Amino acid sequence: MKCKWISFCFAGLLFFLHFFVSCNKNNTIRFDESEPLAFAYDVSWAVVVDSYASLKKECDWDAETVGYCRRGTVLQVTGKFLSPDGNWYGFDGGWLPETAVDVYANKLKAENAATLLK
Numbered sequence: 001m002k003c004k005w006i007s008f009c010f011a012g013l014l015f016f017l018h019f020f021v022s023c024n025k026n027n028t029i030r031f032d033e034s035e036p037l038a039f040a041y042d043v044s045w046a047v048v049v050d051s052y053a054s055l056k057k058e059c060d061w062d063a064e065t066v067g068y069c070r071r072g073t074v075l076q077v078t079g080k081f082l083s084p085d086g087n088w089y090g091f092d093g094g095w096l097p098e099t100a101v102d103v104y105a106n107k108l109k110a111e112n113a114a115t116l117l118k
Helices: 002-020 107-115
Strands: 046-047 052-056 064-070 074-076 079-081 088-091 094-097 101-104
Touching: 046 107, 064 094, 074 088, 101 107
Parallel strands: none
Antiparallel strands: 046 074, 046 101, 052 064, 052 094, 079 088, 088 094
């Protein structure tokens, strides 16, 4: 008798979960295709962690400054240079030292990290 009552309660619980807790079919998942390289496995993204960083023309501290960026800026990594003085990351606007950026595997992670910095 006790087994039937437990089975009945279990069946009722499954019924409740199925109809009242299941996913809503009206919700759709939208994939943002505005940046095709956002999740590419071979493309890295960087977030500027310095308050104000100067982009250099070459991978050298004494190189000409060709631009600036601020803390929380998300940039696509286009190159990496390993030097005895420190590693440098290349971007469309120039080069930044590794001390000025944090590098992430995809754009979504980088954007989430950037929101935490601001």
